[in-house]
Amino acid sequence: IDSDTSDEAVRATCDDATICKRFASSKSYWKDPYIQYFVRSVGERKAPEINRGYYARVQGVNHLLDAFLRKTQCDCQVINLGAGLDTTFWRLKDENLMPRKFFEVDFPTVVARKIHNIKTKPPLSKPLIETHSTDSLLLDAHSLDSDRYCIIGADLRDISSLDEKLKKFQLNPELPTLLLSECVLVYMTPSQSSNVVHWAAETFPTAMFVNYEQVNMSDRFGQVMIENLQRRQCNLAGVEACQSLDTQRERFLKTGWEQSDALDMMTVYSMLPQDDVARIERLEFLDERELLQQLLQHYSICWATKDKLKLGLSQLAF
Template sequence: MLPPSLPSRNGNGSGSGMVHPDDAIRQTDDDASSSRASAISLGYLTDPFSSILYKPSFSLGTSSSTTRKPPLINIGTHHRTIGIDTLVNQFLDSDGGQVGKQIVSLGAGSDTRFWRLVSRNDPPKISKYIEIDFPHLTSPKAHRISRSKRLNSSLSPTYKISQGGTRLDSSNYTLLPLDLRPTPTKSIHQLLDEHVLPLLDPDLPTLFLAECLFPYIPPEDSQNIISWFGSRFGDCIGVIYEMSGLDDSFGKIMKRNLASRNLSIPGSEPFPTPQSQAQRFLDPSLGKGMFENSGVKTLWQVREQVIDSEELQRISKLEILDEIEELKLVLEHYVIAWGIKGDKLTMSKITL
């Protein structure tokens, strides 16, 4: 059975013993980054920035102590990356790529997407890229960026570090330490209005990305995040990656595995099917923040319908995979869903 590494968020955990109530969630960052590092080391993916931003932790009892992951995880990581990259690239290329775009990555951890994009031979026009995570995770990332010429040379024209080393700002990139959960005195909308909106231009097309963040927070919180983006930006796309269909035997085992690590996924319960993940963007309760259309694909559908045959043939030679039915079972329990609003993005026909 697949360990709970595939559904983890992007990023890098602390590597220390769990002494904080959120440490179990923070550790999922290390799971995801170690899975990506495994896929990169075996040739599934190419990412020259991963080894700079991700430093493996070797905490007793964590899955990250082993660099090489099973083929099922490596293939899942590859398919997840291709699917999300496809949507992000279509967004950046909409309107011919002439208009500056904004991206907000929620729970970004050690993600390298910003550097992968700006290092292209023909980089897309990104007006602002924001990464948000716990201060505990933004602090080591800010430190690594500041120490790496390869990373900080992409920040224009200069950058500064503040808030005790947990925040980094430049004109095109911000690493923001922020707990996205509401407080007794501030709603999620108020938190985002105060900390995120001043960094963005509401008139520019904006994409928000949430890779396995929403399962770990109450569903009302994730819907409030979706509604905030939909209400603040006329042209907006949301992309989420999550587990789905957890009422069957596979899902029950996954939830037991997560529970053994002090993890629960309350945000997944109201969205038991792939279609329900797409429908969450169209919920009338979102009000002004409701999106205009949405779509969803399981990772198995990404494999069958999105990834070209030559790429599938290439990765099939990297490792031996005996059980294609087991692969299908696993990939059908993970989805990439998206919602779109605004004439500019709707006409661009962004889809998988």
């Protein structure tokens, strides 16, 4: 596979994620009133275990993100790396949990699409305008910069240009910073993803990194997952770093992070508020609980912290 074809296939993965999130939220697994503006139709039915998997992913990531925002009293910034068409900024605005500034990074073509949607859909653009103080809102095809929300087109494999672009848009390295990557690092080689994680550790003295992706990929079920993605020409260059929860943690511990933890998603699922889990389990009948278990054991959340300001970030957990 040549690299343009595989980069294009990687960019297309953001549609998969959004389509699955759109479907699950339309079935009331969770509320997302904004995702409809990024994918118009609800699309075809997804299997219940897929919906439950997305539920665990969204709730799991939100749990750590919201805990960080509360711990820092929103006096912080968030950087979503490989954000795709993610709607978290709008949720945080509605829940009064907005950081000082919310940054998103993705390939320029993905960013251009997202900006087009924001420009043409008032429910998306209104919150940006409302939280902006001057009339100088920057909006062109490849970047959007307002006081509280900024999207940048960049390739995460080119760290110096990433760093330069973020600084151009008033990134403040001294502010407590949450970095998020959700199903993104697996598309890079282990050395490229280590560079991202290392850059984050070097740049931000007080920070938390939350990474969601595949894990336990060396067993048979994992091999089948890899084959399915490869059939779609996706370059899973980073799968080596997804061998185990330990390899996930080591990526952080080897690059300057003070502490790191990782859980597989079956464990996360069992630690989420169980009244809500009971509610979503009533939404659709699931025949084979074992399939859900196998699927969730092959995804993980890994998080790492550095805490120069001694805010107690290492206490953040499930």
